[in-house]
Amino acid sequence: MKNSIPVLLKKDKVFQQIIDLYGEPTISRRPEGFESLCKLIIEQQVSLASAKACYLKLESFLKKVTPENIIDVSDEDLRSNSVSKQKAVYLKELAKAIINKELDLKALTNKSEDEIKSELTAIKGIGNWTAEVYIMFCLQKEDVFPIGDIALQNTLKELFPVATKEEMMALSENWKPNRSLATHFFWHYYLKKRNREPLVY
Template identity: 40%
Template sequence: MLSPDEYQAALAQLALRDADLAAVLHAHGAPVVNPRPTGFATLVLLILEQQVSLASAAATFGRLETLVGEITPARILAQTDDDLRSAGLSRQKARYVRALGDHVADGELDLDALDALDDGEIISRLTAVTGIGTWTAEVYLLTALQRADVWPAKDLALAVAAHEVKRLDSRPDEATLIELGEQWRPFRTVAARILWHHYLNTTRKKGKTKP
């Protein structure tokens, strides 16, 4: 887990190493970290966030909480598909959250044990669940487990921000974004937060694109 002091030190190091990231920090200040809680409910929210806006996912998550109360594997598995769809989940995402519930309830996925594992092993275990891909696993590592060197190269907002901040000729594809991120090791999580900070304070406000 990246401690607050380590986070501040990483911001300072990245600003010294990269003038473009330093310019984002100068323009908008340091991004505030609001860690997500670890556990089942956060993974459900991340599934809901796949390929939709954060606001849309949050609204669906709120309706799901209204339906089941505390979001636990047992309460999700007690719902029918029609119940889940009444909360706004697509048929596919209802299947995904149910698959996650099955894995956790059956003990195939021990969420409490993840923090003791390295990043690659965590990603491997999470992506064994239907509906959890690399992006979902990496964002869980970054926002909930607070790992220091995670780079979600499939993230659209990250690509848009990198295009603008680094003044690239075109929006980078996944392979290009992976290569770009290498320069910011071992603090790619912090670099990602800086780029997202730019996106939230410029691109999204202008309505150019949405994640």
């Protein structure tokens, strides 16, 4: 993905401005599979720091986060390990879909982004943001633009005269087919401006 930085620099001067301020972005990767999707479900609508603490507590309790272990653990035990009632339902729905072979995560790699998104969002608790971030970080697709992400929205509002998601999506057309890389630039800007580092776990 980093090989496309020169292409993006030619498309919009904002990317050079970000490099001048904060250097090149780190291109993060997460492994494909159940654990990464569980992390993303836990990360929905909470800070990454609290999501990390919750996931590590759950992992320590289960020893290994697998579909079978999630199905077997009680809702009470999930809640006592900081998983909300709603997210406990989502984790179990995901585990059930995998155990029942309704979802084959290994088979997603060779499918189109629309196909992947359709399969993932069919699972209760996985919306567009979760699916898009999985596609971007785990499957390394190069033209993903997770417009539901609040940090991305806030950065675009700071850097461009845009206010609505529709305006942001229209703006993103300029960065095709490298919108994943563009998103990494904007997240990089967002974190550096706030003296925060990317969270890895």
